[in-house]
Amino acid sequence: MAPSFDWWAKGSHKGTPVVVKMENPNWSMVELEGPSEDDFLIGNTPTGPREKARGKNAKQLTWVLLLKAHRAAGCLTSIGTTLVSLGAAIRRRLAAGRTDADNDTETDNTSPNENKTVKTRFYNCIKVFLWLSLLLLGFEVAAYFKGWHFGAPNLQLQYIFTAPFAVRDFFDWIYARWVLIRVEYLAPPLQFLANVCIILFLIQSIDRLVLCLGCFWIRFKKIKPIPKQDAIADLESGEEGFFPMVYQQSIGAVCTLDWPKSKILVQVLDDSDDPTTQLLIKEEVLKWQQEGANIVYRHRVIRDGYKAGNLKSAMSCSYVKDYEFVAIFDADFQPNPDFLKRTVPHFKGNDDVGLVQARWSFVNKDENLLTRLQNINLAFHFEVEQQVNGVFINFFGFNGTAGVWRIKALEESGGWLERTTVEDMDIAVRAHLQGWKFLFLNDVECQCEVPESYEAYRKQQHRWHSGPMQLFRLCLPDIIRSKISIWKKFNMIFLFFLLRKLILPFYSFTLFCIILPMTMFVPEAQLPAWVVCYIPATMSFLNILPAPKSFPFIVPYLLFENTMSVTKFNAMISGLFQLGSAYEWVVTKKSGRSSEGDLVSLVEKEPKQHQRAESEPNLDELKADIQEEEKGRKKKHNRIYTKELALAFLLLTASARSLLSAQGIHFYFLLFQGISFLLVGLDLIGEQ
Numbered sequence: 001m002a003p004s005f006d007w008w009a010k011g012s013h014k015g016t017p018v019v020v021k022m023e024n025p026n027w028s029m030v031e032l033e034g035p036s037e038d039d040f041l042i043g044n045t046p047t048g049p050r051e052k053a054r055g056k057n058a059k060q061l062t063w064v065l066l067l068k069a070h071r072a073a074g075c076l077t078s079i080g081t082t083l084v085s086l087g088a089a090i091r092r093r094l095a096a097g098r099t100d101a102d103n104d105t106e107t108d109n110t111s112p113n114e115n116k117t118v119k120t121r122f123y124n125c126i127k128v129f130l131w132l133s134l135l136l137l138g139f140e141v142a143a144y145f146k147g148w149h150f151g152a153p154n155l156q157l158q159y160i161f162t163a164p165f166a167v168r169d170f171f172d173w174i175y176a177r178w179v180l181i182r183v184e185y186l187a188p189p190l191q192f193l194a195n196v197c198i199i200l201f202l203i204q205s206i207d208r209l210v211l212c213l214g215c216f217w218i219r220f221k222k223i224k225p226i227p228k229q230d231a232i233a234d235l236e237s238g239e240e241g242f243f244p245m246v247y248q249q250s251i252g253a254v255c256t257l258d259w260p261k262s263k264i265l266v267q268v269l270d271d272s273d274d275p276t277t278q279l280l281i282k283e284e285v286l287k288w289q290q291e292g293a294n295i296v297y298r299h300r301v302i303r304d305g306y307k308a309g310n311l312k313s314a315m316s317c318s319y320v321k322d323y324e325f326v327a328i329f330d331a332d333f334q335p336n337p338d339f340l341k342r343t344v345p346h347f348k349g350n351d352d353v354g355l356v357q358a359r360w361s362f363v364n365k366d367e368n369l370l371t372r373l374q375n376i377n378l379a380f381h382f383e384v385e386q387q388v389n390g391v392f393i394n395f396f397g398f399n400g401t402a403g404v405w406r407i408k409a410l411e412e413s414g415g416w417l418e419r420t421t422v423e424d425m426d427i428a429v430r431a432h433l434q435g436w437k438f439l440f441l442n443d444v445e446c447q448c449e450v451p452e453s454y455e456a457y458r459k460q461q462h463r464w465h466s467g468p469m470q471l472f473r474l475c476l477p478d479i480i481r482s483k484i485s486i487w488k489k490f491n492m493i494f495l496f497f498l499l500r501k502l503i504l505p506f507y508s509f510t511l512f513c514i515i516l517p518m519t520m521f522v523p524e525a526q527l528p529a530w531v532v533c534y535i536p537a538t539m540s541f542l543n544i545l546p547a548p549k550s551f552p553f554i555v556p557y558l559l560f561e562n563t564m565s566v567t568k569f570n571a572m573i574s575g576l577f578q579l580g581s582a583y584e585w586v587v588t589k590k591s592g593r594s595s596e597g598d599l600v601s602l603v604e605k606e607p608k609q610h611q612r613a614e615s616e617p618n619l620d621e622l623k624a625d626i627q628e629e630e631k632g633r634k635k636k637h638n639r640i641y642t643k644e645l646a647l648a649f650l651l652l653t654a655s656a657r658s659l660l661s662a663q664g665i666h667f668y669f670l671l672f673q674g675i676s677f678l679l680v681g682l683d684l685i686g687e688q
Contacts, residue, residue, distance in 0.1 A: 090682055092638070099640045122570050126646045129514070133653045136521045143175045144660050187524035190515065197511040198531055200503050205539055207499055212542045214388035223391055225439045227345035234348075235341055244347075245323040246340060246404070251284060253334040254327075255293040258341055265323065266295040269310045271303050305418030307400075308426075312416040315407075323407060330401040333360075334447040342444045343404045354409030354436030355428070357386065358402045358444040367452050369553070370686050373560050374450040374457065376543060376550045383442060383546040390440030393491060395432045400424035402446035409436045419474060422467030429475050429492070433482040451588055454686040455639060460588040461564060462571040468501040469575030502576070505568035512536075512562050513647055517654035517670065520661070529665045559676035560685075566643055644681030648674050 218224075235243075243263045251268045266288075270281050278299060285297040300313055315326070325344060329335060335358075343356045359382045365375040389396040400423075410416070413430040420426055428438070451457040479492055516532065519525050540558040544550055550557070573579065651674035658667040679685055 089684060098638070099642050122573075123643050123646065126643055126650070129517075130646050130650045130653070133517065133521065133650055133657075137653050137657050139175075139178070140521070140657055140660055142171070146171060146175075148172075148175060182522050183524050186522045190518060190522055191525040194511070194515050194519070194525060194527055197507045197515060198527075200507040201511060201531065201535070204499060204504055204507070205535055207495065208539055208542060211384050211388050212545065214392060215384045215546075218387060218391055224443065225346055225390075225441060228349040231345035231348035235345060244325055244344065246325045246327055246344065251281070251288075251295075251331070253336075254329060255288045255291075255295060256337055257335065257339060258337045261292060261294055264294060264340075265319070266293060267314050268295065268297045269314050270297065270299045271306075271310050272299075273303070306421075306423075308416045308418040308423035311423070312418070315410070315415065320407070325404055326407055326410070327404045328401055329446070330448070332449045333401055335402070336446070339444065339446065340404075343441065346439050346441075347404075347406060350437075352435065352437050353439055354406045354413075354431050355398060355438040356404045357390070357396070357399060357438065357440045358446050359383075359386075359440075359442050360399070360402060361445040361447050362450050363447050364449050364452060368686065369556065370454060370457060371450050371452055372550060372553055373557050376547050376553065376557050377561075378450070379547040379550075380543045380545075382440075386440045387442045390438060393488070394437035394439075395488070395491070395496075396428070396438055396440060397496075398424040398428040398438075402448070406436075409434070412436075420467045420470040421463045422471055425468060426471050426475075429471065430478075432488075432492070433478060433484060435484070452686060454641075454680065454683055456588050457686075458567050458641075461567050462574075465501070465505060465568045465571035466575030468497065469572055470578070472497045472501070473576070473578075502572060505565055505572045508562060509565035509569035512673070513565060513651070516666070517650055520654040520657040520663070520666065520670070523661055527666070532669050533665050555672075556676075559673055560680070562673055563644065563676050563680050566647060570643075638683040638686075641681045641683065644677050648677035648681050650674075651677060 243260050245263050246259065246265075251266070254266050257264065268281060268285055270278060272278060272281075282297055285295055288295050298314060300310060303309070305312065311328070314320075320326075325347065327335075327340065327343075339358070343358060346356050347353055360378060362371070362375055362378070365371050386396045386399075409431050410427065413427060413434050413436070415427075416423055417426055432438070451460055476493070479489055482489070511527075511531075516527055519527055536558055537554075540554050540561075544554050544557060651670050655667050655670035655674060658670060
């Protein structure tokens with residue numbers, strides 16, 4: 001027998017001596033994590049120095065472990081604090097008991113004629129899927145512990161058909177029959193629906209890719225609309241140059257636009273029913289009138305038709321006939337002083353141009369996660385969709401604000417109609433059918449806001465996705481009978497309406513929120529990994545290119561877009577089939593960051609000498625009212641969104657089922673998508 005030796009490896013790594021005992025003298029190297037072979041000296045160590053080295057290194061190892069434990073404790077403390085805050089927020093939501101089904105007169109201005117049965121029908125369908133998935137999960141877990149361990153679907157079939165005597169008891173018999181039902185009756189239609197959605201997904205992805213290539217070509221060739229040289233020269237010549245009559249429908253910033261005062265009229269269209277707001281606006285209009293602005297105030301007593309009715313009423317005034325163009329701004333939009341000088345000249349020499357649309361920029365895009373994600377979407381919409389369609393087709397949807405219309409184009413197209421909730425898209429489609437062209441100016445920006453709360457954003461998206469389907473039903477016969485070219489008809493019917501307004505929300509919700517979870521319980525129908533992960537990631541990458549600073553939010557953006565597919569799908573179905581919520585016109589609530597100086601600052605100043613004497617006590621009362629309103633805003637009541645929560649539990653249940661089949665990428669997608677639905681359902685993504 002060979003003699004026994006105690007072999008030791010002695011060296012240092014990052015200043016820390018390392019001593020390792022080796023029981024086999026034939027080993028020629030020591031495998032240690034970190035140091036290289038050259039750091040070690042192999043030899044026979046005496047007992048005395050070995051004991052000293054062991055004690056020294058034990059102390060150093062203790063300090064290293066304590067340092068790592070301190071860092072781990074700090075990390076755990078941060079995670080614990082976050083979890084405690086999150087838990088407290090969730091408890092507040094649950095304790096309040098306020099859901100999206102509650103009708104709050106202060107925060108929910110939905111239509112009083114809304115059919116509550118229709119509103120909850122979609123939610124009930126989701127609940128059926130949820131309870132069914134929970135039942136199937138329990139069934140699958142029980143089968144798993146009884147030895148039914150399956151991987152690919154073909155292995156399942158082979159086991160059932162080749163080993164019939166393996167059915168040992170009643171449960172095994174039931175589960176075997178369940179697998180046969182899946183194979184023969186459930187998997188084929190589910191796989192067919194999945195394949196249809198995949199085809200639609202690919203078509204929409206190709207459309208998105210073509211738009212991005214078009215945007216790249218525009219940048220590469222530096223293509224942009226340029227006004228005629230004589231129009232620019234006329235503007236520089238002063239009062240006698242090209243200054244057509246323009247009237248504006250806004251307040252504040254438009255009164256300081258760089259345009260001759262004699263050739264501009266500002267209309268302030270007030271549809272509010274709040275006496276406090278009306279008085280504030282009247283005082284603001286009076287202030288600008290006394291400073292020489294040509295501005296008028298209009299308030300409707302009969303408020304029919306929402307925004308379209310208000311615009312139609314304003315343009316029916318007799319003095320509008322003296323004007324050639326109309327620039328429209330919503331209350332929170334703040335155009336730059338040179339806005340008209342950069343937009344109106346594009347009309348001169350282009351008699352077929354009916355609309356010049358400017359781009360939006362957002363003063364609160366970095367306010368919270370919700371505003372950052374909206375900025376990604378809207379940046380792609382303006383820089384890619386609007387710009388590409390404007391350059392290559394001369395048609396796009398009017399954004400409802402920050403645009404200049406030729407009044408003749410509005411009149412020839414039938415004017416403003418209140419038949420849908422998207423009056424801006426309606427007038428754009430009808431004008432295009434009349435042969436008018438549109439220009440989009442990507443380098444002309446107008447500041448505004450995006451909603452900071454999920455409640456406001458959700459209602460805005462519902463209106464934006466139900467209205468186009470209403471309009472499509474109404475305009476389809478007119479599009480078919482129109483005299484525009486076949487290509488323009490195809491673009492308007494298939495690309496503009498069907499693909500981007502109907503197919504996109506349909507496959508996004510159906511594929512990722514319904515079919516994908518169902519394939520976990522019916523594994524014989526499959527979704528490839530490239531459908532679940534790679535193509536969505538690529539599309540999200542393309543969407544985020546116009547906002548490069550938002551790249552850190554690419555994963556939350558992908559998950560949030562799928563989360564919003566619930567609202568968009570529900571809105572699309574409501575508009576297409578004229579359900580109860582399709583005709584809701586809800587004003588989008590915003591914080592007032594872009595225009596807060598227009599009205600609120602009025603009550604913070606002392607009344608001027610030339611103002612009416614009786615307005616001074618009214619302003620004091622208004623100041624007190626505004627202070628009370630600001631206190632009330634701090635006590636914001638968050639809601640619980642039932643559809644989003646139900647889908648969150650459905651996806652989390654499906655992710656648990658995917659663990660039994662070891663489907664890695666499907667598990668992670670379902671897990672994080674379920675967490676995303678959970679956060680949105682508990683209203684944790686908005687102002688907090």
